[in-house]
Amino acid sequence: MKTELLAPAGDMARLKTAIIYGADAVYFGGKQFSLRSRASNFTLEDIREAVEFAHGYGRRVYVTVNIIPHNDDFNGLEEYLKKLEEFGVDAIICASQAILTLCKRVAPEMEVHISTQQTTINTRALSYWKDKNADRVVLGREVNLKQLEEIMGKTDVPIEVFIHGGMCANYSGRCTISNLLTNRDANRGGCAHSCRWDYHLWHDEELLDRDDYLLSLGSRDMCAAEYLEDILKLDVASLKIEGRMKTAFYIASIVRGYRYLIDCYQKQGYISDRQKEKGWEMLMLGTNREVFAGFYPGFDISKGQLYNFPTTASQNFVANVVSYDRDSSEAVIEVRNHFEKGDTLAVMNPYQEDVTFIVDKMTDTDGEEVAVANRPLQLLRIKVPVEVNEYTFVHLVKEQL
Numbered sequence: 001m002k003t004e005l006l007a008p009a010g011d012m013a014r015l016k017t018a019i020i021y022g023a024d025a026v027y028f029g030g031k032q033f034s035l036r037s038r039a040s041n042f043t044l045e046d047i048r049e050a051v052e053f054a055h056g057y058g059r060r061v062y063v064t065v066n067i068i069p070h071n072d073d074f075n076g077l078e079e080y081l082k083k084l085e086e087f088g089v090d091a092i093i094c095a096s097q098a099i100l101t102l103c104k105r106v107a108p109e110m111e112v113h114i115s116t117q118q119t120t121i122n123t124r125a126l127s128y129w130k131d132k133n134a135d136r137v138v139l140g141r142e143v144n145l146k147q148l149e150e151i152m153g154k155t156d157v158p159i160e161v162f163i164h165g166g167m168c169a170n171y172s173g174r175c176t177i178s179n180l181l182t183n184r185d186a187n188r189g190g191c192a193h194s195c196r197w198d199y200h201l202w203h204d205e206e207l208l209d210r211d212d213y214l215l216s217l218g219s220r221d222m223c224a225a226e227y228l229e230d231i232l233k234l235d236v237a238s239l240k241i242e243g244r245m246k247t248a249f250y251i252a253s254i255v256r257g258y259r260y261l262i263d264c265y266q267k268q269g270y271i272s273d274r275q276k277e278k279g280w281e282m283l284m285l286g287t288n289r290e291v292f293a294g295f296y297p298g299f300d301i302s303k304g305q306l307y308n309f310p311t312t313a314s315q316n317f318v319a320n321v322v323s324y325d326r327d328s329s330e331a332v333i334e335v336r337n338h339f340e341k342g343d344t345l346a347v348m349n350p351y352q353e354d355v356t357f358i359v360d361k362m363t364d365t366d367g368e369e370v371a372v373a374n375r376p377l378q379l380l381r382i383k384v385p386v387e388v389n390e391y392t393f394v395h396l397v398k399e400q401l
């Protein structure tokens with residue numbers, strides 16, 4: 001089986017980036033019936049455009065309909081599902097038996113994938129979803145590699161697993177810390193990541209523990225690249241990247257890294273150490289939080305804890321490309337982070353290794369030379385070593401940081 005690489009899309013630009021950089025399928029939420037209410041969700045017109053774009057590249061589109069529904073939430077849902085089917089959406093991702101049943105009845109052409117919100121982590125639960133005609137089940141992140149091997153040996157239900165992205169201190173999303181502390185509902189996509197805050201433990205007047213970030217089990221993000229080969233051997237249907245709120249640069253670098261590693265495996269039947277190293281470098285380019293391998297090594301989640309280390313955003317990404325003039329080999333770039341004349345930058349394109357170059361000259365839109373690029377969104381003209389386009393990103397080479 002050809003395992004699919006599934007990427008998140010917070011908006012149309014990120015959806016196109018994910019596809020151009022090699023995702024086999026993308027997922028996003030519509031304006032209604034979806035978690036991640038703070039992600040820039042898609043209108044019906046956007047969904048139609050997204051399907052056309054993705055299908056033009058032979059890729060698949062999944063729409064999340066993953067609220068935990070109250071009675072009122074069913075208003076308009078039937079019409080919505082029919083519209084998605086009419087547009088050619090390949091699957092919905094849902095967390096509710098009632099939505100699964102409704103979708104099978106009113107929009108039978110669409111697959112139904114069972115969301116990780118259902119915390120499916122055993123074969124009995126998989127048999128249940130098979131009986132209900134689910135087309136795929138997204139396992140809970142809490143399954144380790146040994147358990148995954150056992151599950152894959154005992155089920156024929158197509159399985160999707162998480163490979164990269166944020167972790168939750170509770171069984172995914174089954175938590176009300178954020179609801180209680182901020183009135184932002186984790187089951188409606190509003191999670192404020194309250195488990196990552198700095199807490200002290202008091203009893204009456206006594207300070208019992210001042211281990212900062214007491215609840216930060218979810219503080220490190222998952223990057224399971226070191227287990228990728230083992231997971232691919234099991235013929236899972238899909239590898240999921242989490243992060244509908246992440247930037248286009250993040251999506252591009254994570255999708256490119258996994259695409260490279262999966263392609264190596266699919267061509268050769270293995271991934272060499274050198275290829276693993278290269279893939280890891282690509283993945284770490286866009287990763288701006290500390291990472292660990294999630295639950296794959298076993299249930300010892302202590303390595304995922306990250307006390308006293310509030311993480312900061314990476315400044316690697318310095319510009320995206322607005323236009324390119326082939327005759328002069330010059331690009332107009334839009335500045336996103338600080339860099340200077342003399343710095344070593346790299347051009348990042350899909351399916352290619354980075355090409356580095358030293359900035360020896362850059363000019364502004366009036367043709368004036370600029371020594372320091374430090375104004376976000378400023379347009380600069382710069383010579384680049386390879387052909388670039390609107391999906392190219394420019395980043396600082398790490399040694400220069």
Ligand code: SF4
Binds near residue numbers: 167174186191194
């Ligand atoms: S607050 Fe933390 S544990 Fe709760 S849903 Fe959000 S990420 Fe998960």
